[in-house]
Amino acid sequence: MGSLKLTLAYDGTAYHGFQEQRGSGLATIQEVLEQCLGKLAGHRVQVVGAGRTDARVHARGQVVSFPAAGWPVPVNRITPALNGLLPDDIVVVKAEEVAPEFHARFDAVAKTYRYYIFTGRLPCPFQRLYAYYLSRPLDAELIRQAAEYLVGTFDFKAFQAAGATTKTSVRTIYAAAVEQQGDMLSFSFRGDGFLYNQVRIMVGTLIQVGWRKIPVTAIPEIIASGNRTLAGPTVPPRGLFLEQVEYPLAVLSRVP
Amino acid sequence: MGSLKLTLAYDGTAYHGFQEQRGSGLATIQEVLEQCLGKLAGHRVQVVGAGRTDARVHARGQVVSFPAAGWPVPVNRITPALNGLLPDDIVVVKAEEVAPEFHARFDAVAKTYRYYIFTGRLPCPFQRLYAYYLSRPLDAELIRQAAEYLVGTFDFKAFQAAGATTKTSVRTIYAAAVEQQGDMLSFSFRGDGFLYNQVRIMVGTLIQVGWRKIPVTAIPEIIASGNRTLAGPTVPPRGLFLEQVEYPLAVLSRVP
Numbered sequence: 001m002g003s004l005k006l007t008l009a010y011d012g013t014a015y016h017g018f019q020e021q022r023g024s025g026l027a028t029i030q031e032v033l034e035q036c037l038g039k040l041a042g043h044r045v046q047v048v049g050a051g052r053t054d055a056r057v058h059a060r061g062q063v064v065s066f067p068a069a070g071w072p073v074p075v076n077r078i079t080p081a082l083n084g085l086l087p088d089d090i091v092v093v094k095a096e097e098v099a100p101e102f103h104a105r106f107d108a109v110a111k112t113y114r115y116y117i118f119t120g121r122l123p124c125p126f127q128r129l130y131a132y133y134l135s136r137p138l139d140a141e142l143i144r145q146a147a148e149y150l151v152g153t154f155d156f157k158a159f160q161a162a163g164a165t166t167k168t169s170v171r172t173i174y175a176a177a178v179e180q181q182g183d184m185l186s187f188s189f190r191g192d193g194f195l196y197n198q199v200r201i202m203v204g205t206l207i208q209v210g211w212r213k214i215p216v217t218a219i220p221e222i223i224a225s226g227n228r229t230l231a232g233p234t235v236p237p238r239g240l241f242l243e244q245v246e247y248p249l250a251v252l253s254r255v256p
Numbered sequence: 257m258g259s260l261k262l263t264l265a266y267d268g269t270a271y272h273g274f275q276e277q278r279g280s281g282l283a284t285i286q287e288v289l290e291q292c293l294g295k296l297a298g299h300r301v302q303v304v305g306a307g308r309t310d311a312r313v314h315a316r317g318q319v320v321s322f323p324a325a326g327w328p329v330p331v332n333r334i335t336p337a338l339n340g341l342l343p344d345d346i347v348v349v350k351a352e353e354v355a356p357e358f359h360a361r362f363d364a365v366a367k368t369y370r371y372y373i374f375t376g377r378l379p380c381p382f383q384r385l386y387a388y389y390l391s392r393p394l395d396a397e398l399i400r401q402a403a404e405y406l407v408g409t410f411d412f413k414a415f416q417a418a419g420a421t422t423k424t425s426v427r428t429i430y431a432a433a434v435e436q437q438g439d440m441l442s443f444s445f446r447g448d449g450f451l452y453n454q455v456r457i458m459v460g461t462l463i464q465v466g467w468r469k470i471p472v473t474a475i476p477e478i479i480a481s482g483n484r485t486l487a488g489p490t491v492p493p494r495g496l497f498l499e500q501v502e503y504p505l506a507v508l509s510r511v512p
């Protein structure tokens with residue numbers, strides 16, 4: 001008996017993040033998903049999520065896994081069955097059987113996050129939950145140059161939420177991209193992992209660059225300083241999407 | 257003293273339509289707008305809306321008007337002042353001074369509505385409030401041909417909500433367009449006015465054509481029949497947007 005791997009898309013607006021907040025009494029994506037999985041399975045199911053998205057953060061490619069022991073639904077029927085039970089702001093995009101030892105968080109080798117900034121003359125009511133609105137013009141070319149300095153293996157302590165406790169704040173960013181489509185500016189970062197609030201602080205810092213408040217060449221200095229106060233503010237959660245979580249082929253193709 | 261004309265964009269998801277439902281106790285766009293206008297004016301303001309969008313129907317170009325008597329805010333300051341008071345799902349796009357006799361509903365000469373259908377393999381959580389999801393493939397070319405038959409001056413009784421009471425159900429549709437962008441199919445209709453639920457019933461009928469349940473050439477017969485039961489079902493409100501309301505230049509340029 002293997003494990004099951006689900007890929008999820010969700011609108012995080014109505015939830016207090018992905019992960020169960022014990023005692024908070026607030027709905028999380030994980031709770032709602034586990035309730036629906038429990039209904040299908042006829043027994044309690046506990047999942048592991050690849051990334052702990054915060055309240056109001058969205059996902060197009062969150063990944064969860066759980067042991068398939070006693071699981072009664074054929075793999076090719078899981079997506080329709082689960083989508084029939086889930087509220088319409090959570091959608092199962094894919095269901096796969098994987099080896100029993102597969103772990104959505106520990107086996108992940110890369111994650112991609114995207115952040116959207118809407119820069120129209122006026123805010124747009126249809127983007128308000130999915131993008132951060134900034135009326136002040138940004139220099140996208142400066143932002144692009146600054147984003148390049150974030151690519152590499154660094155101690156990203158300056159870009160970590162104050163008070164965070166992790167063994168190491170060294171992370172590798174494989175790629176950073178800045179795209180402009182009409183009034184929408186988006187930033188994407190692919191890395192081996194991200195510190196708590198790292199993407200939102202990096203975007204907050206790049207905005208300062210786009211406003212010429214922080215020079216492009218200051219980025220390496222901010223990284224080297226390890227000083228959170230030198231980086232920009234943490235941008236709001238609503239513009240953030242967990243786009244993709246990647247696993248080694250060898251892990252995925254291991255026979256269940 | 258003239259009148260004021262405001263152009264609004266709003267996400268109708270959280271509202272029970274544009275127009276005040278006396279005694280219903282439910283929030284409408286009009287109520288929320290009038291409350292904010294009242295705060296700015298220091299006295300009660302009553303507006304007239306060009307179109308009575310239903311609950312969950314959206315707008316990118318709704319128009320309202322009201323007498324400017326005693327109005328204290330300069331026209332070029334109305335948009336920022338009002339947007340500072342309005343909730344973020346209602347945005348004033350434009351504010352203009354017009355002649356005192358201007359009436360947002362009676363002076364309108366054309367309205368454009370757009371309806372979105374999302375046709376992806378799976379529903380999209382980020383489109384769920386702004387498009388109708390249909391997994392079954394539609395023949396866009398058949399829909400395009402059928403939509404052409406709706407253009408013209410006809411008695412659209414067959415495309416009117418049952419029980420509606422209007423003096424005449426004759427309306428003119430100036431243009432109908434069907435666009436496909438990726439997984440999103442959109443229909444737009446520009447006409448001199450629309451009957452209650454007309455756009456949603458026309459779209460419901462075109463979907464039947466796209467599924468080959470109603471032949472393209474049946475459209476003129478359905479119109480001629482005046483029989484609501486021959487047209488398709490009324491599609492849900494969430495895919496519908498009031499895009500634009502047009503007025504004669506002579507009316508807009510009349511000196512206040």
